[in-house]
Amino acid sequence: MIEYAGLTKSFDGVPVLRGVDLAVREGETLALLGPSGSGKSVLLKHAIGLLEPDSGDVEVDGVSIARASDAELRRVRRMVGYVFQHAALFDSLSVAENLFLAQDDGSFSRSRRECRGEAMDLLRRVNLDPGVLDRLPAELSGGMRKRVGVARAIASRPRYLLWDEPTTGLDPVNADTVDALILELGRELGVTSIVVTHDLDTAFDVGDRIALLYEGRIRACARPAEILEDDDAIVRRFVRRVRNAAPATT
Numbered sequence: 709m710i711e712y713a714g715l716t717k718s719f720d721g722v723p724v725l726r727g728v729d730l731a732v733r734e735g736e737t738l739a740l741l742g743p744s745g746s747g748k749s750v751l752l753k754h755a756i757g758l759l760e761p762d763s764g765d766v767e768v769d770g771v772s773i774a775r776a777s778d779a780e781l782r783r784v785r786r787m788v789g790y791v792f793q794h795a796a797l798f799d800s801l802s803v804a805e806n807l808f809l810a811q812d813d814g815s816f817s818r819s820r821r822e823c824r825g826e827a828m829d830l831l832r833r834v835n836l837d838p839g840v841l842d843r844l845p846a847e848l849s850g851g852m853r854k855r856v857g858v859a860r861a862i863a864s865r866p867r868y869l870l871w872d873e874p875t876t877g878l879d880p881v882n883a884d885t886v887d888a889l890i891l892e893l894g895r896e897l898g899v900t901s902i903v904v905t906h907d908l909d910t911a912f913d914v915g916d917r918i919a920l921l922y923e924g925r926i927r928a929c930a931r932p933a934e935i936l937e938d939d940d941a942i943v944r945r946f947v948r949r950v951r952n953a954a955p956a957t958t
């Protein structure tokens with residue numbers, strides 16, 4: 709479970725998060741919508757202690773991130789895969805090396821051959837040709853780098869996944885591949901996920917529930933069918949463009 713409670717965060721005196729309450733249940737996939745600059749990435753970063761709350765807290769698997777010891781924080785980080793908004797690969801390392809770092813469980817017990825085999829499987833899962841294994845990130849397209857970022861996030865078989873705009877910049881086929889992967893990890897492996905997205909297709913395809921972050925708080929959080937019925941004008945502005953899924957208006 710990932711549970712935000714009254715989390716606030718300001719930068720240079722400007723409040724971004726004004727008291728976020730949000731509980732993501734075990735095994736659930738929660739899609740998080742919100743305007744650009746509303747603090748979605750900031751919200752995710754708190755869950756692995758990349759940012760510290762001004763007040764309030766987020767608990768991951770029962771560990772309070774605000775009060776966690778270094779050892780507890782390391783334990784949480786090992787359980788959580790993170791798909792960064794801008795891939796965040798090591799530029800000077802090949803795709804293979806970027807993946808090896810994430811695959812390693814600290815024991816360095818696997819052979820190079822095993823690692824390469826696993827890395828190739830990871831690439832296939834995100835619809836990338838294993839031939840890219842020895843390329844540098846700079847030699848890949850933006851969408852390819854994004855998918856390497858996804859492969860890296862799932863490499864350690866995490867129980868929790870934080871996806872920061874996983875399909876942004878991908879063509880529709882690859883966006884569907886990533887959506888299918890999110891669903892598969894949730895359904896088959898019981899992974900608990902937060903998926904930040906501007907893509908309503910993704911939100912409605914993968915979200916067990918959909919939440920809206922607006923003006924520093926969770927404005928709504930409900931099942932897809934329910935959020936479509938929400939009367940709140942702000943919520944309606946964010947979900948009304950959903951294809952096929954709009955309820956009859958009569």
Ligand SMILES: Nc1ncnc2c1ncn2[C@@H]1O[C@H](COP(=O)(O)OP(=O)(O)OP(=O)(O)O)[C@@H](O)[C@H]1O
Nearest residue numbers: 719720724742743744745746747748749750751793
């Ligand atoms: N480390 C930081 N230092 C100062 N300000 C920051 C920092 N991180 C984020 N911010 C500010 O916090 C606000 C929210 O940023 P955030 O990246 O979370 O937005 P977002 O909802 O993810 O937007 P987008 O949809 O464009 O990715 C922005 O005004 C941003 O400038």
Ligand SMILES: [Mg+2]
Nearest residue numbers: 748749793872
């Ligand atoms: Mg962001």
